Amino acid sequence: MLPHEKALVERLKDKPFALIGINSDGDAAAVRKLLAEQGITWRNAVDVSTEGPWARAWNVSGWPTIYVLDSKGVIRFRDVRDAELEAAVNELLAELEAAK
């Protein structure tokens, strides 16, 4: 996942695209350390643990769990990974481009 995500973020850095992590490893300091160590450049919500407020609210029970939203905020894909995730994002960006 991680290498793929890095490539995705790099490739789409000038596009209307955002990858947001919701991390369950610890507090803000722990997350900052982890992001630095792993070379992760994108924003991460600090959800503290697997029983964090966001994971709880969204009933997340497996990690990673992925949601892909279109530019209107509508959930369009769930649990796509790697090549599938790439294709999903490409599709939604093309859709956004076409609507302009």
Place this chain on the structure above:
Amino acid sequence: MRRSIHVLVALAALGTVPGPWAREQTPAAAPAAPAPDEAALQAELEALGEEFEAAQRAFYAKLGELYAPYRDREPSEAEAAELERKAKELYAQDPSTSFVPRFAALAKKAPGTLVAAKAWLRVVNIGGDDNAQVQGAVAVLLAEHLERAELTELASALAYTRQPPEFVRSTLGTLRSKSPHPSVQAAATLSLASVLQSEDLVQAKELYRELAAKFAALDAGWGGTYGEIATRALFELEHLQIGMLAPDFEASDENGVKFKVGDYRGKVVVLDFWGFW
């Protein structure tokens, strides 16, 4: 390769990880004809359980070793093929396969006893897709042990089993309507809702509502009360499906800056719930 970790967790859930039933120690009704050597059989069951768990730990350690090099990087095509071959080889030595008949044999030595019930539950938990063994164990549990609170373990296990859906649904239906224990009824209702989720959303929602109404304060042993579990599941079904507007959630980022999903309107957004642990 974080996916492999996920798979391991799922596998562990099928095996030895204590589930909601672990807390439940309600003594069952006394067996009709207590075998005089039940204490010896209980000791035998515990020893077999320990032997199995040791074998399983060794198995998962080997599996973990196999995937360890790919925690931080994707395997190359050649490596992926090799990984698949080795994993297949390793799965062929899954200790569950050899322990299923041993637990079944022990259960048959003490029919009707709590030891037998626990041994049959082991068969269900580790039987995988050995349909004859698992379904045989379930038949005995329903026929001879339906009054036992320990059947919460059966109800929970059926949410993850690889048995045919028809069989799973009918067994859960029996547990829901025939068990005298609210803990078993609730666990069976939750499992039935979760297996129906992908095929019959309307019925799944009804079951979650029933769970929230009838067993709201009952502790599920994990994830809180059945009321909380059902409420979260309903939120997911009603607000987090494909085609639905993502609910807004205010979070705080690694720098302490607050943000919402809605701040990203106009952009394609990937939300990745992840952890390194």
